[in-house]
Amino acid sequence: MKKKRIATTSLAGCFGCHMSLLDIDERIFDLLELVEFDRSPLNDLKKFTRRCDIGLIEGGCCNEENVHVLREFRQNCDILVAVGQCAMMGGLPVMRNAIMHSDDPLRECLDEAFCTPKVLNPENQIPNDPALPLLLDKVYTCVDVVKIDYQIPGCPPSGETIWRALNALVKNEAPALEYDLIKYD
């Protein structure tokens, strides 16, 4: 069987889902029998070298770079999978969307983060280096921005869950995860 090509990325996430992928432990060798990695933080490839079969996305979109990367992934991957709560629903970052009844929610969010007396920031400076991507008005889930083919719930999904999902995808099957694997309470 021809090896599947996989790309992964972390957008507005904490790299927890990537860590969880590594939690498959020595099965990583089995995985490498089945797949080749293209663009991914795991091999530090920053650009797609060619079209991929599967893209794994961790994290939602909180800034313009996330949107840009996500669209690149959509463009270059046949199947796009949202891995984890942040990619699916926004996760922790989406909590800033709770600032709803404000005329300027983004400013309120930045003030809270950088200008409250709790932080040592005497000049009340909000980071604004030209190299920093612009923030979006709120956090968007991956599904808000591009079409997503599959979602794997969990914060993070366990290594086992990711392993099973990948195994199915590699065989061109839809990942059918048993209840116990995605039950988190």
Next chain:
Amino acid sequence: MEHRKLIETSCSHFNNDPRRMLDILWQIQNSLGWISPDTMELIAQLTNTYRVEVEGVVTFYAFFMSKPQGQFVIHLCEDIIDRYAGMLPVQNAFEQILGIKVGETTKDGLFSLHLTSCIGMSDQAPAALINDMVVTNLSPNKTKILIRTLKKTRNLASLVKTFGDGNNSHELIKSMVNNNILLKGDVLLGDININAGLNKAFSLPPEEVIATVQASNFKGRGGAGYSSAKKWLAAAATQADKRFVICNADEGEPGTFKDRVLLTERAELLFEGMTTVAYAIGSQHGILYLRAEYRYLLPYLESLLTKRRNEGLLGTDILVDETENTRFSFDIRIQLGAGAYICGEETSLISSCEGKRGEPKNKPPFPAVSGYLGYPTVVNNVETFCNIPRIVDKGAEWFTSIGTPESSGTKLLSVCGDCTRPGIYEFPMGITLGEVLSLAGAKDPEAIQIGGASGVMVGRADFERQLCFEDLPTAGAIMIFSSQRNILEIADYFMHFFIEESCGYCTPCRVGNVFLKQGLEKIMAGKGETSDLKYLQDLGKTIIQTSRCGLGHSSPKPILSTMKNFPLVYAALLKEHPDGRQAGFNIQHALDESRIIAKRRSIVFDPDLGGD
């Protein structure tokens, strides 16, 4: 507190009984115009309950006011039928001449303006309530004249120049509402012999009355189409020292107004029917739950009850059988609702009669076993009760000779929308939709909403179908929409209706309906994709499966039925994005705020920097 005396009198008039909370609130609001926080506090003390309980009731019902109102409170019907009949210009006219917006009160304290769901006048739309007075066939001009007259006379009666037909001109009604009865059938609207059915019933043992109705295969006319005899048998078989008979005159389903006409022209038949059913199941107490929108009929209906009491047809010992030593007593009280569609659902209606928020109860136990205050209770529709004495009088065979095998008898249809003859038609069950449309003078009919907001929208392919329980059932509403109308806009309005009227108990209904509406609006805005159809379908199914009451079981239907019967309307608006982007997401919009705060542009996305 200056109003203390008045509040105390109102509460003690109802024995300080919290189960009569709606009556207490109505009486106080009629005098004071609204229910203030202090009033709630005092009512709570007097009825030995908590202020939040009282506040819960006040805020549940649209017609109870927790803010001061003008002397004349206007409720303009905002239903889709009214919109297409020119309601928006009428709203503008109200706003202009009063100098206020919807939800506000004029500075002189004379007028308040509100929008409301269907008030049961869809055959004479646009329509509005001013306090309990109904004004119909409104135009901007007529609106201005009405307000000018009211400002001058301060007297609602001065608004009615000509009375409507039939009993609408009765001393105690004096309304401009018209019955618009356009087809009289043999059962309800033709000539009837009042009390013949009741007298016949009194000559039979109660079981035989039920047996006759069972043999007639009669099914309830309020929407669910359940066998009435079965319901009564269950109530009669339940051991209890009291049983209740409740008539559901809440008629809140948009586009339905047949009960209005029965209450105006066949009220005695209705009371006769309630008495017959009471006799059949051994009940002593009846309640007529009258929607607040029909408050203009209240004095007339009360007078008929008094008349029947005087005639010995209601009250203590109306039937005494010395040989068997049995006595039958039965009386009816009228419970006024307060503007909540959900109170038409039978268990909500019972909650409401008990003086509570009109929230549905879990079924089972069904009301026939444990209903009003825990007693076996039969809830039937107005039209149902009107049928009963006729069946008992003329016999089951006569009744089954009308209609179809599964649906015997006639059905009152209230037809409205794009047609030349909107009004009430009494057809034998099983009439085809096409026949109804042609008799009503439908203009270029394209889409017909059968059964109101909670019914289904059908197209030309279904015009040959029959209106009856086994094919296309309806509680009465037939809303006609011509090819000029936007079908998605109609479905969107119905979603708005359900969002407004959901009692909020179940998350799928309270939240899911909002998501459904958002999904539909996304498509209407041209931002939808094929996958959105599946989303709407799945979400609709979830709401139907996981909601507690009939409202949630029906609310997705406007969307689901239009998707099924008008797929091309949806398809025309859907776009596929080959690059896999979601059309609903706009990066430029998402960056606007950030650009202002950071005082710089987006290198990736600004169009003039080469972005997309």
